[in-house]
Amino acid sequence: MNTLVFSPFIKLCLALHLLAVLLLCWQPAWWPGLLGLLVLLHGLIALLGLLPRSTLLGPNLTRLPPSAIRRGEVAITIDDGPDPAVTPAVLDILRQYQVKATFFCIGERAVHYPELVRQAAQEGHAVENHGQRHRKHTSLFGLAGWRREVGEGQATLQAITGRAPQFFRPIAGLRNPLLEPVLQQLGVFLASWTRRGYDTRVRDPALVYARLTRQLAAGDILLLHDGNAARMADGTPVILQVLPRLLEELSRRQLQAVTLPQACSPAPAAAKRAS
Template identity: 55%
Template structure:
């Protein structure tokens, strides 16, 4: 088992509502009180609540937002000082792409964090085990990657996260500690469920949009433009777009991206290593 699987991460604190959520709760209480006091105020109360829910929805549709709760968009400062970046790869495992991605990572001595869909992991458990055995990390990307994920309530979130936690731990022998929402979209009900499962929400610093962009040069530019220490980069081995020649974009982009990271004097690490507690030695990254 790779060393970074045993890396100790700080515990996720108990959920606390953010200022936006507290303000929303207060607004709901005021609206109810106003209507009970004078029923004729209901149109104003309803308008205020519609506006409030519009703000909450817009916030949930902003993947890198911190307004609904903690959200890792960059590595901790200590990791940035060490010159570390995190390469994260979503939506797999895919039997036609993931093995080639692993071979490329091995060839460049790089490590990555794979946010896996549990439904796909159940179909290809050997790929998830290979990811971990070859020095990378498997984290939680929900059970089924539902397009309606941001519309779920507390029970729906609990089912999606718990099912993925159980199955990914059973398959790999390692309990996921990071969660990435499908497409990064969510709502205020997610925060308490994350805390219950000791999961840290992780988004990204920049992404290549490689599920719909078929030009590798464009994807690469989006990822390396202003590349710096502490960045979290996003690519996809599942739902990957294809080039004009039919080749998965990630396989065209990855060698050049890893070369750019090495040329910049940076080192790829898993999120677990980057976020290890200061008093716990992190497993060394592979030399690049």
């Protein structure tokens, strides 16, 4: 249970560190060059942590599995909630179109608005883990920090919905190599996205919609926000203008919106791990 299992890329990096130590013992005069190579290696690791869709730090669900693609499925994921000013309207739209979505909820917000989280779960939407505190420095966490952020989020959402989340998405998808071992220990899978509309910053619904639907295809994981949603000039959250158009476009293209657990049952193919 406590064994740390790293991705093949990270194992390679560890092996290169060991090789550098051996070379340093053999040829101490090489230390400037070896140090420079290790700095470059750590820079590469840091860069990969800033790329939400990278798979080199560990399994990462960026698209739905082939079985879901064959069924013509896509997943709408909605982050940063619950928000009492936005989430109820989002749920109303989804109910009107008879569509299920995946809500990546922040634990601290879920504690304040448990009825919204419970309502989403009762209406057939998936409630997944977006971290307990959603702090911007989460990508700098060590093992203990990730265990708190992910583990407390799991406990909070399970207490509210009666179901343990299957997926975790860090803030902005940012992470480091120590997240994957924690996810393995907790039995949770990392999920990012295929495309996003940047609807926390962009106030133009047409632009957000265009980004989400450009090359839209079966298997896509789409990212929107009910929490931290950008507002139009009249104060309307952008998601409330984009979501109906998006659902109508999915219908026109004969694509079915499903939750991540539905699409990936029994487990995300892209994230199956060797025992």
